Amino acid sequence: MRDTFYPPRGGHGGCGRMHDGVAEGRGAVSLRPGLVAYKGIVPTLGQDVYIAPGAWVVGDVHIGDRTSIWFNTVVRGDVHFIRIGSDTNIQDNVTLHVTGKRFPLLIGNGVTVGHQAVVHGCVVEDDCLIGMGAIVLDGARIGKGSLVAAGAVVSPGTEVPPGSVVMGIPAEVKKTLTEEEKERIRETAEHYVKLARRYRHDEAMSRDRPIRGFLR
Template sequence: MSLILPFGDKHPAIAPDAFVAPNATVIGDTGIGARSSIWFGVVIRGDVNSIRIGSDTNIQDGSVVHVTRAKFATEIGSGVTIGHLALVHGCRLEDHCFVGMQATVMDGCVIESQGMLAAGALLTPGKRIAAGELWAGRPAKLMRRLDTDELRNITETAAHYARLGATYRAQLATAC
């Protein structure tokens, strides 16, 4: 069973058709939108500020989403993919962007719609990835513009994970 915990007087608000894996943790002032999927081992900790996650977003296995006290909430739009073992902290991820596996997004960063941060990249505080850009490296820097296949893949990946999350939610409902 997922660990869904209040923090103080703040309780997570999770859409009824979202999938939250049995060993995921969701704490405090956190909202999770319709058809979003929170995968195995994910920690979403809205304790000292708020976290908002739109619809059809997937946060993959082992990722951590947190906030910065009194300064940066975390806002994650709709149709966003956050790859396995990523760290997303006090930032804004706009609709239909992509954060690669083991990437780190630090305080005050913005990834615009259809922006992509490559696997393993470190986006240092306050950086902004514009729409259609690919950033990579540690620290991350602009590499190039995304092509049409890569842009389409962002949308297709989010749709795939929304369907997969629904399958898992249905399977778990019948297994209990």
């Protein structure tokens, strides 16, 4: 996996430079809505990250450029760290968490994590799709360009080869993705980059002037 997951951090407790609404400087920090410090460690964001209203990002988390965190999702880097790459989308009601001293969470570039999935203390390599309601558990590794089907449960420690489709409870490899199917996964990630850009634009516009409602 690329070095996306280990970005330079400006230190803990509010030291160093951060993007997108997190103040610079030593001492107390001013956090944008949705970001929460834990034990003096604050989340850091790349450029053009979108965090939807109602989402929470806690503690030792870094989110890469153009990644989006959607409504009511929780990204909780309290007892270990979380690193999320660029151009990734974490959809509504997802839970991302870790296991203390054992399993951080690493999610690559161009990844789609579908609604209500739980991704816990594992590695998800670049260009994967984690389906709606799927669960990926501690120590699992999802190889690059793979698809975890909706509702699947990937058992602890499972190694999924690159380009695989896994389904079921417990999840098992069922087939290898075609190049066309891999391209559709990449297109989904690209769609969410554009969608998040639109949300960011409209939220900025609504702060500048009221939005007129329409009455039928």
